[in-house]
Amino acid sequence: MKRELLTVKSNRKLNESVFELVLTGASPMRAGQFAELTAEGFFLRRPISLARYEDGEAVFLIRIAGAGTAKMSLLEAGQTVDALTCLGNGFDVSANAPLLIGGGIGCAPLYQLAREFGAKGVRPVAVLGFRTAAEAYYLDEFAAVADVTVATDDGSLGVRGNALDAVRAANIRFDRYYACGPAVMLRALAVGLGNGQLSLEARMGCGFGACMGCSIKTVSGFKRVCKEGPVFEASEILWE
Numbered sequence: 001m002k003r004e005l006l007t008v009k010s011n012r013k014l015n016e017s018v019f020e021l022v023l024t025g026a027s028p029m030r031a032g033q034f035a036e037l038t039a040e041g042f043f044l045r046r047p048i049s050l051a052r053y054e055d056g057e058a059v060f061l062i063r064i065a066g067a068g069t070a071k072m073s074l075l076e077a078g079q080t081v082d083a084l085t086c087l088g089n090g091f092d093v094s095a096n097a098p099l100l101i102g103g104g105i106g107c108a109p110l111y112q113l114a115r116e117f118g119a120k121g122v123r124p125v126a127v128l129g130f131r132t133a134a135e136a137y138y139l140d141e142f143a144a145v146a147d148v149t150v151a152t153d154d155g156s157l158g159v160r161g162n163a164l165d166a167v168r169a170a171n172i173r174f175d176r177y178y179a180c181g182p183a184v185m186l187r188a189l190a191v192g193l194g195n196g197q198l199s200l201e202a203r204m205g206c207g208f209g210a211c212m213g214c215s216i217k218t219v220s221g222f223k224r225v226c227k228e229g230p231v232f233e234a235s236e237i238l239w240e
Contacts, residue, residue, distance in 0.1 A: 001084055001085070001086055001087055001208050002027050002084070002085050002086050003082070003083070003084055003085075004025060004026060004027065004083050004084075004085050005025070005080050005081070005082055005083075006023035006024065006025045006026055006058070006080065006081045006083050006085075007023065007024045007025055007078065007079070007080055007081075008021070008022070008023060008075050008076060008077050008078060008079045008080070008081065009022040009023065009024050009057065009077060010022045010077055011073070011074075011075050011076065011077070013073075014061065014137040014138070015134060015135055015136070015137055016134070016135075017063050017064050017135070018061055018062065018063050018064075018105065018135075018137050019061070019062055019064070019072075019073045020051075020059060020060075020061055020062075021059070021060045021061075021062055021072065021075065022057060022058075022059050023057070023058050023059075023060070023081060023083070024056055024057050024058075025056055026053065026056055026057065026058035026083075026085055027056075027085055027086055028053065028086075029050045029053045029058060029085060029086055029090075030050075030053070030090040030091075030112070030116065031050065031090050031091050031093075031109060031110075031112040031113035031115075031116050032049075032050075032088065032089065032090030032091040032109055032113065032199055032230065032231040033049075033050050033086060033087060033088050033089070033090045034047050034048060034049045034050060034087050034088050034109075034207075034230060035047075035048055035050065035058065035060065035083050035084060035085045035086075035087060036048075036083065036084040036087060036204070036207035036208075037060070037072065037081055037082075037083050038081060038082040038083065039067075039068040039069070039071040039072050040071060041071065042067070042068045042071070044068075044205065045083075045084065045207060046062075046068050046069060046072070047087075047202075047204045047207055047226070048060045048062055049108055049109040049180070049199070049230075050109060050112055051108040051109060051111050051112055051138075052111055052112050052115065053112060058085070060108075061105065061108035061111075061137065061138070062105075063104070063105040084207055084208065087207055087208060087226060088225075088226060088227070088229060088230045088231070089228065089229065089230075089231055090231060091113050091116075091178050091197055091199070091231050092197065093113070093116050093117055093120060093122075094176070095117075095122070095124075095174070095175050095176035095178075096122065096175055097122075097125075097173060097174045097175045097176075098117055098122065098124040098125070098174060098175070098176055098177070098178060099124065099125050099126075099127070099167070099172055099174035099176070099177040099178070100113060100114060100124050100125065100126040100127070100146065100177070100178050100179070101126075101127050101129075101163050101164070101167060101177055101178070101179040101180075101181070101185075101189060102126070102127070102128050102129065102163065102179070102180055102181055103129045103130075103162065103163050103179075103180070103181025103182050103185045104129070104130060104131070104135070104181055104182065106179070106180035106181030106182070106185075106199070106201070107128045107129075107130075107137070107138065107142075107180070107181075108138075108180075109180050109199055110126060110128075110142075110178065110180060111138060111141060111142060111145075113178055114126060114142065114145040114146045115145055117145075118145045123145070123146060123147065124145075124146045124147070125146060125147045125148075125149070125172050125174065126142050126146035126147070126148050126149070127148075127149045127150075127151065127163045127166045127167050127170070127172070128142065128148060128149070128150050128151070128163065129150075129151045129152070129153075129162050129163030129166065129181065129185070130150070130151070130152050130153075130157070131152065131153045131154070132152055132153065132154050132156050132157075133152055133156035133157035134156075136150065136152070136157055149166050149170055149172075150166075151163050151165060151166035162185065163181065163185060164185065164188050164189060164192065167193075175195075176195055176196060176197070177189065177193055177195070177196035177197075178196060178197050178199075179196060179197070179198050179199070180198070180199035180201075183200075183201075186198045186200070186234075187239045189234065190234040190235070190237060190239070193234075194234070194235075195234070195235075196233075196234045197231050197232065197233060197234065198231070198232055198233075198234050198237065199229070199230050199231050200216065200225050200229055200230050200231075200232065200237075201225075201230070202214035202216070202225040202226070202229075202230070204225070204226050206226070207226050208226060208227065209224050209226055209227030212224060214226050216229075216237065216238075217237075217238040217240065218232070218236045218237055218238055219235075219236050219237075219238060220236065
């Protein structure tokens with residue numbers, strides 16, 4: 001964990017609820033890690049997954065979910081953000097035929113993961129699920145680093161259905177999957193696909209393991225999403 005004062009390079013709207021915040025001055029981070037970003041006027045920081053890191057530049061794709069993230073969406077170039085960076089444990093990149101599965105804002109951390117696989121000479125398959133075409137984002141960016149299949153709940157773009165429906169319809173061959181998205185999706189993947197890693201979302205107080213507020217049940221006892229996670233082996237989570 002590092003506390004850093006980052007500078008806003010750019011802040012742009014991707015759709016009605018998601019924006020791309022580019023911050024400079026960040027220490028190296030890897031796919032699956034996250035930062036706790038301060039929203040001016042709010043006591044608790046907001047945990048945001050890393051979408052891309054390169055040469056001190058950290059990119060976060062943020063969904064407006066409340067007053068704090070709405071405040072962040074108004075940040076302008078040159079302003080600074082007090083942040084805790086390099087939090088959590090990231091994905092491993094040992095697979096030879098990786099399948100990346102994202103749902104909604106959970107697609108964001110998979111972009112950096114695809115880039116890291118690409119740096120190893122491995123081009124992953126990415127299945128990205130959204131509710132509607134209007135909510136899709138970063139499709140061109142993903143297409144540059146992965147073979148992409150898109151699913152939408154209403155069928156307005158790509159396969160009609162969720163990301164898991166698209167995986168089954170495409171009969172994709174893979175040796176390991178990596179997923180982030182709604183808990184119901186992650187649970188279905190853990191039950192149906194076996195060998196994989198899941199990045200969990202959770203409400204967090206501190207973000208570095210002190211408050212225990214984001215604890216989950218695993219086969220080896222309680223673990224903290226912020227400290228032992230947010231990436232877990234699918235087989236170790238006990239779903240309730």
